[in-house]
Structures are given as C-alpha cells and as structure tokens.
Amino acid sequence: MVESNQERVSDTLCTISVRTLSGVGPKLAEKLEQLHIFNLQDLIFHLPLRYQDQTRLVPIAQARLGQDVMLQGEIIRSQVAFGRKRSLVCHIRDNSGIMTLRFFHFSNAQKHSLQPGASIRCFGEIRPGRNGVEMFHPEYQLVRDSDDIALEDRLTPVYPTTDGLHQLRLRKLVTQALSFMDSKYSLSEWIPESIRKPLRYPSLVDAIHYLHHPPVDARTDELKEGLHPCQQRLAFEELLSHRLCLRRIRWQNSQLAAPDLESDNPLQQAFINQLPFALTSAQTRVCDEIARDMNQPLPMLRLLQGDVGSGKTVVAALAALQAAGSGYQAAIMAPTEILAEQHYRNFSQWLSPLGIQISWLSGKIKGRQRKASMESIADGSAIIAVGTHALFQDDVRFKQLGLIIIDEQHRFGVHQRLALREKGNNGQTLPHQLVMTATPIPRTLAMSAYADLECSIIDELPPGRTPVNTVVIDNNRRDEVIQRISQACQSGSQAYWVCTLIEESESLQCQAAEATWQAMQEQLPNLRIGLVHGRMKAAEKSDVMDAFKQGQLDLLVATTVIEVGVDVPNASLMIIENPERLGLAQLHQLRGRVGRGAKASHCLLLYQAPLSNLGKQRLGIMRDSNDGFFIAEQDLQIRGPGQVLGTQQTGLMSFRIADLSRDAALLDPVKTVAEQIETEYPAHISPLIERWLGVRENYASV
Structure with a gap:
C-alpha cells in the first residue's frame, strides 16, 4: 500500500x-x-x-388531504386568530374554490404583506384544520399580475436542516x-x-x-428508499473510503513490531490439565489461530466472537498464559465493574494455583489498594492486570505489556482500544491485541467496522448448555408470573427479575428496581430476595452477587447491570420487564444469564400492552430463536449500525449517505474494489479517505 x-x-x-x-x-x-x-x-x-413536485399548479378544488401541492390564488381574507395558539389565517381563492393558509409563527412584516387583494403562490401539505382542510406554514411567494414566474422544471429538494x-x-x-x-x-x-x-x-x-x-x-420510489443508482454510487464510494481507511490502519499495524510469544508453554499445559472439562473443538481451533498470531513478530489484531456461554474467557486465559510464559504481562479490560470483577475472580481461581499474580484495578478502587495494584503492575510482579477503563489512565504503567484483551469491544471507542495499546509501546514493540464480544456482530458490520481486525468465531457451545425456552407474556398476567417464580424457587431453582426503563436515567432505573424489590418482598415473603443496581457501591454489589451465586438468595431483582459477567448455573428462570424497550442484542445477552446449567431454563418477556407491530416483530424474534448471530442480523436491520455497535464507535461508523442495513449488498463489491485500488491505484487511497473521513482518519489511527 x-x-x-x-x-x-x-x-x-x-x-x-x-x-x-x-x-x-x-x-x-x-x-x-x-x-x-x-x-x-x-x-x-x-x-x-x-423531494417535492413543484412543477405544476393544482386547482384548489382538486387538492386532496395528505397531498403536497402547488396552489396559486388571490388573498380574500387575512386575520390574526386567537385560540390555544395565536395564528395568522389567510383565505385564498382561485377559479375553483377557497383554501385556508395558517401560520403559527409569523412576523409583522408577513402580516402586513399577506393582505386581501395580493396574489400568492404557495406549496405545502393539505391537512385537516379547524374549518375543513388547511395548509400549515406553506412555502410561498407573492406574485404580481405582471410577473411571469416560471414553475420548476425539476423536483424540488428538501434538505435536513436546523x-x-x-x-x-x-x-x-x-x-x-x-x-x-x-x-x-x-x-x-x-x-x-x-x-x-x-x-x-x-x-x-x-x-x-x-x-x-x-x-x-x-424514479421517486427508488430515491425515497435510497436505492437510486446515483445514491448507490455515493454510498459505494463512502463505504469504500471506510474500508480503505481501516485497511490502511491494518497495513500500518503490520509495519510495527511486537514480541514473539512462544505457544505450548508449561503454564498453558498446566492450566488445561487442571480444567474440569475438555475444550470444545471450536475453542481449540480459535486458540490455535490466536497462538499463531502471537507467535509472530507483528502485532496481533484479532476479534474473537462467540455467543453467550461459548467459553471465550477460557480462550482469553490461554492467550494470557502464552504472554506470561514468554515473560510478558497481559491486561484484561472490561466495560463494567461486574464483568471486570467476574474476569478477576475467574482468572484468580484458574491461574493463582499456577503461581501467577493477578492485579485488580477499577475506578472505584482508591487509596492503598489502588497504589498497591499500580505498583505491582509497574514493577512486573503482577503478570496479569484485570480492570475497567481505569487500566488506560495516564498514571498506570506496565513493566512489559505483551498482550491486551478487551472484552465487549463494542462498548469501547476505537481510541480507547488504541490508547491502551500505547501502554505497551516501549519504543521497539507494541503489544498484541485480542478483542472479544459476546454480542455477535453481523457480517455486514464486521466487514465495515472491523476491517482492521482478523476474525475468529467460537461457533459451538460447551456440552451441557440447555436452550432457553422464551415466552412473550402480557403484563396483565403479572400475578401468574410471580406465582411461577414462587414455584421455581421452592423447587430449588433461582430466578432473576430484570427491571428496565425507557428513560436514559440510571437513578430512575435504580428507583424502579428498588420499588420492584420491595413489592416482591411483600408478594413473596417466603423467598430470599436480593437487589443489585448500578448506583450501589462495588462492595455491596459484590456481596449480593456472591450471596446469589452461593444459593443464599432465591430471587435477584436487578437492572441491566447483570447483562454480562454473571454466571450462576442454578439460575433457570428470568423475567425481563418491559423488554420492548431494549435492543435484541441486549435481550439476548440478558437471557444468556440462564441456561448455564443442566436444568431446563425459561425466559419470560413481560411486555406492556399495547405492543406496536415492530415490538411484536422484535419479541417474536426473541421467542423463536436462541441463535445470537441470527438475532444480531435482525437487530442490525431494525436498529441500524450505530445502535448495534454502540455510540462510542461513531468515529468510524457515522455514515453521511451509506446505510449498512440497506446497502449490505455493496460490501462484497466494495471489498473487491478496495483491493483493486490498493494494487492498481494506490495514489487514490488518501484522497478518498480525506473526502469522506477527513479528520476522523486521525481519530481512527490514534
């Protein structure tokens, strides 16, 4: 290149x-x-x-409700009307009839110009009004009898505005x-x-x-859908520029050096030998792909995808041990305290017996504990550091960072991933990177958003995982649902009740969870009921989660903080309240908290009627499928790429014209053309990136 x-x-x-x-x-x-x-x-x-059709005049008598039409006539009355809202009302007449124009926002100059006797040409939508049909806030211009104002000879554009x-x-x-x-x-x-x-x-x-x-x-139908060849021409070029940009980042990465980390070391073998289960063939295949990458003197950039419960953490542990066995440190970063702490506990349980010291660092760790963690990371005594985004803060120093593992990659921006990489930049080598997600990324997004990464997929669940039976149920049957919880818990199972709110307010979500928790204690007095939400202190959340995991609680009322990082095999029943307010991928993640043991597991989607057609479609998808990749594709079609990836990815995913759902068919030819331009027209790469991404290319290559 x-x-x-x-x-x-x-x-x-x-x-x-x-x-x-x-x-x-x-x-x-x-x-x-x-x-x-x-x-x-x-x-x-x-x-x-x-677009609007302003190429012909329509007689007033022929204007129909809901139409956008161009009218011309004489103003016969004009007055300011007072009601709930003050408005300027003008009545115009042509040879066929009378039409009312209404302006809710108007100036004195407008009021004085729109007087009886003036001729006006106006364009707008015919809507129902107070006195029959009306035109609200039409575009207009005054005309004189001597004026010969030509009509448009093309369709009139309507632009996004402010x-x-x-x-x-x-x-x-x-x-x-x-x-x-x-x-x-x-x-x-x-x-x-x-x-x-x-x-x-x-x-x-x-x-x-x-x-x-x-x-x-x-062809206005094609223009409306964004499928006209001229629109597709621009969408193609925009997608091409994004792919070339990510390919450039990948090429630049290939010019850097990374530590050559030996695989099949004694630590890895000891870890595999102590596991109470055998790796699946998919885990073994993916481990081999990662090991080969890390055994090269080039920085690995690999995306590890796997559905809920497919065993990505074990794969991550083996990768970390490859670094440790070669004398390097590994950093594992997760987006939430709960998930990061879950990784810390798993890694400690698995690797401490092998003599590996593990450090824990998050934003809520303060004082001596934080100082001790940072010192152990800096002097290299902590071989593995686990934490939240606190790991890439300026005052955190690694002695010899060889591998970065980032879980739930879509929750971090590209710049955060690359900022952590700089922690291992010793002037000679950069660390390898493994980014993981349990939210399967549709092929269309993977080709566009992650073209700088190699991709590995764990497409097999471990033996013993049971498919979750999903039921969609109206909230008016809430009492039946509560009775079902009582029966399940009395038979030795455990259950989750997940509270959601449409408001983007964590405090309101927590209030809702607390109210539900109190109501459940009254309705189910014989059960031990816990509460966990995002505003609780880390120690409080940890105590509640431990109690639930150890079977000391029957029912856990929670917000969506339990979406990832919670593994309780005895939990076999989940109720998700107001599921219509969540994306499909998030619902699938939440549902993945059950079905982790041998018991038959159930997820009840307790919706609030009436459901929209779209809501019925979405919940129907959840009811009918446990396939995370299928659900992710459906989520992309329904919500679009920005929502599926998360807003922090907008540095590379905010398209001006292209739409990944609509334009998925362009991605294969885009890939082919990108390779052709790299080979035959390399001088065209920078101008294309500059045109469509501009300064965002710099953002992408921090």
Whole structure:
C-alpha cells in the first residue's frame, strides 16, 4: 500500500469555507456548522431527505388531504386568530374554490404583506384544520399580475436542516456551491472509469447534480428508499473510503513490531490439565489461530466472537498464559465493574494455583489498594492486570505489556482500544491485541467496522448448555408470573427479575428496581430476595452477587447491570420487564444469564400492552430463536449500525449517505474494489479517505 507523492491530495472544494458564498455571514455559518457543513464540499454532499413536485399548479378544488401541492390564488381574507395558539389565517381563492393558509409563527412584516387583494403562490401539505382542510406554514411567494414566474422544471429538494435555516435559503446555497463545482473548481473522480463502468455507476459529478435536482420523471420510489443508482454510487464510494481507511490502519499495524510469544508453554499445559472439562473443538481451533498470531513478530489484531456461554474467557486465559510464559504481562479490560470483577475472580481461581499474580484495578478502587495494584503492575510482579477503563489512565504503567484483551469491544471507542495499546509501546514493540464480544456482530458490520481486525468465531457451545425456552407474556398476567417464580424457587431453582426503563436515567432505573424489590418482598415473603443496581457501591454489589451465586438468595431483582459477567448455573428462570424497550442484542445477552446449567431454563418477556407491530416483530424474534448471530442480523436491520455497535464507535461508523442495513449488498463489491485500488491505484487511497473521513482518519489511527 505504498502511495505516490500525491498522498493527502484534497479536492479544492473542501478547502473553501461556506463563508465564501453570497449571503453567508457569521450567524448563518454557525447554523450550517450545526449540520456539520463547514466548506463547499460538505454542502455538496448534504443530500436531500426527500423531494417535492413543484412543477405544476393544482386547482384548489382538486387538492386532496395528505397531498403536497402547488396552489396559486388571490388573498380574500387575512386575520390574526386567537385560540390555544395565536395564528395568522389567510383565505385564498382561485377559479375553483377557497383554501385556508395558517401560520403559527409569523412576523409583522408577513402580516402586513399577506393582505386581501395580493396574489400568492404557495406549496405545502393539505391537512385537516379547524374549518375543513388547511395548509400549515406553506412555502410561498407573492406574485404580481405582471410577473411571469416560471414553475420548476425539476423536483424540488428538501434538505435536513436546523432551526432558523429555511429550505429556500439552503437550496440557494447548494445551487451556489454546485456552480462553483461546475465553473471554478472540480470534484475529482477517484474511482476510475474502468472500475465504475462494470458497476454501471454514473460519474460522481453527474450523480451529485442528479440528486440535488432530479428531473420530473425521476424514479421517486427508488430515491425515497435510497436505492437510486446515483445514491448507490455515493454510498459505494463512502463505504469504500471506510474500508480503505481501516485497511490502511491494518497495513500500518503490520509495519510495527511486537514480541514473539512462544505457544505450548508449561503454564498453558498446566492450566488445561487442571480444567474440569475438555475444550470444545471450536475453542481449540480459535486458540490455535490466536497462538499463531502471537507467535509472530507483528502485532496481533484479532476479534474473537462467540455467543453467550461459548467459553471465550477460557480462550482469553490461554492467550494470557502464552504472554506470561514468554515473560510478558497481559491486561484484561472490561466495560463494567461486574464483568471486570467476574474476569478477576475467574482468572484468580484458574491461574493463582499456577503461581501467577493477578492485579485488580477499577475506578472505584482508591487509596492503598489502588497504589498497591499500580505498583505491582509497574514493577512486573503482577503478570496479569484485570480492570475497567481505569487500566488506560495516564498514571498506570506496565513493566512489559505483551498482550491486551478487551472484552465487549463494542462498548469501547476505537481510541480507547488504541490508547491502551500505547501502554505497551516501549519504543521497539507494541503489544498484541485480542478483542472479544459476546454480542455477535453481523457480517455486514464486521466487514465495515472491523476491517482492521482478523476474525475468529467460537461457533459451538460447551456440552451441557440447555436452550432457553422464551415466552412473550402480557403484563396483565403479572400475578401468574410471580406465582411461577414462587414455584421455581421452592423447587430449588433461582430466578432473576430484570427491571428496565425507557428513560436514559440510571437513578430512575435504580428507583424502579428498588420499588420492584420491595413489592416482591411483600408478594413473596417466603423467598430470599436480593437487589443489585448500578448506583450501589462495588462492595455491596459484590456481596449480593456472591450471596446469589452461593444459593443464599432465591430471587435477584436487578437492572441491566447483570447483562454480562454473571454466571450462576442454578439460575433457570428470568423475567425481563418491559423488554420492548431494549435492543435484541441486549435481550439476548440478558437471557444468556440462564441456561448455564443442566436444568431446563425459561425466559419470560413481560411486555406492556399495547405492543406496536415492530415490538411484536422484535419479541417474536426473541421467542423463536436462541441463535445470537441470527438475532444480531435482525437487530442490525431494525436498529441500524450505530445502535448495534454502540455510540462510542461513531468515529468510524457515522455514515453521511451509506446505510449498512440497506446497502449490505455493496460490501462484497466494495471489498473487491478496495483491493483493486490498493494494487492498481494506490495514489487514490488518501484522497478518498480525506473526502469522506477527513479528520476522523486521525481519530481512527490514534
């Protein structure tokens, strides 16, 4: 991927501020910045949401409810009406009938200009009003009898906008920017015609012009769905730039050095020998893939995917022992206290008998304990450090970090993963990286968001795991559900009750969990009931979880903090309240807390009626499938990539035009074209990345 001296070439349009345009002062520039429009290229790539047909006048009598129409007539009455909201009401008449225009936001100048006798041409949607049908806040212009105002000869674009920035102003600015593109400056074509022609894509400039000003006979159904060839042309280039960017990061990584860590060392063998179970064939295959990577003098970048309960932690432990056996440290980072502490306990239980010292570090560890942990990490006596994001804070120093393991990767931003890598940068080598997720990543996302990583999949569950029977049940049967908990617990099983709230407020979620806990104690006085939520102190949470794990509690009421990191084989019943408020992947993770033993396990999705059609579809998917990868694909289609990956991934996943759900079919040709450009047109790589990612490429390669 060596590039010519054209590297970092930019289109001139991206260097010209929007303030160059006529009528753009500081206030308007500020509003444009809210739309992430800073230069002419940003404006040109700010594409319409939809289109209006303003190419013909419709007689008032033919205007129908729900239609967007262009009307022209004479104002016959105009007055300010007072009701719940003050409004300016104008009645206009043409040869066929009368229409009411209503403005809730208006100025004195508007009120004085919209007087009886004036002629007006207006465009808007016909809606039900107080006196029949009305047009609310139409776009309009006053016309004189002597004016000969031509109708539009193309569809009219409707752009994403912000308060105080009207469509007419935005259209005029885009038109100015397009004239710059056509007359003074070019928009370079970085996908060669030899590649573009077999794909049947128009040129970039032709696609841009078409999408801002489609002809009257444009295929509006395709435009609405984002499937028009001109839209697909731009989506293709954007996806291509993202892939090239991640491939560049991967290539840059391959130019670095890493410690060569020997596999099959005595520590690994001793660990395998003490396990009370045999590794599955999938675990063995994945361990071999990781071992080969770490046995190379290049930094490993590998994504380990495995469904809930597939045994990723054992694989991680073997990788950590490969580092330890070669004289290096390993760091294991998890996004929550509960999951990090679960890893700490597992690693301590497994590896302490082998003489491996393990250090624990989280944001809530203070004072002497924190100082002792940091000292043991710095002097190398702690071979393995387990913790939360506290591990990559500036004051944490490693003596010789050889491997970084990050669990639930999608909860961390790319910059956090790479910041931890710098902890092991001794000027000569960088540590290997293994990132894990129990939230299976759909192929479409893996190809786009993780193109810088090799991928390993544990596609087999250990023997003894039982499929979870999932039931969707209305909240009006709550008493039956509580009775079922009582029966299950009296027969020796344990149960979870998970509380969720739609509000993004941890305090409200905790209040709901506390209220449920109190209600359950009243309704189930014979059961031992515990409570755990995110606002409890770490020690309190740990005590409750220990009591539940040791069978001292029958029922655990919790928020979604138990989503990952909780392993209680005797728990065979879970109730998830308001499941319609969670994503499918999160529901699948929560459900994975049961079915971890030999008992038949059940998950009850206790929904609040009425359910929307989408809600019924989502809960139906959970009821019918235990396959995490299938569920992840469905989650992507329903919620989109930003939600599935988590908002912290937006540094590389915020697409302007492409939509991974809609454009999944483009990913295979994008992969092929990326390889062709790397081989045949390396000088085009930087301009493509610059056009679509700009400064975000730097963010990606921290």
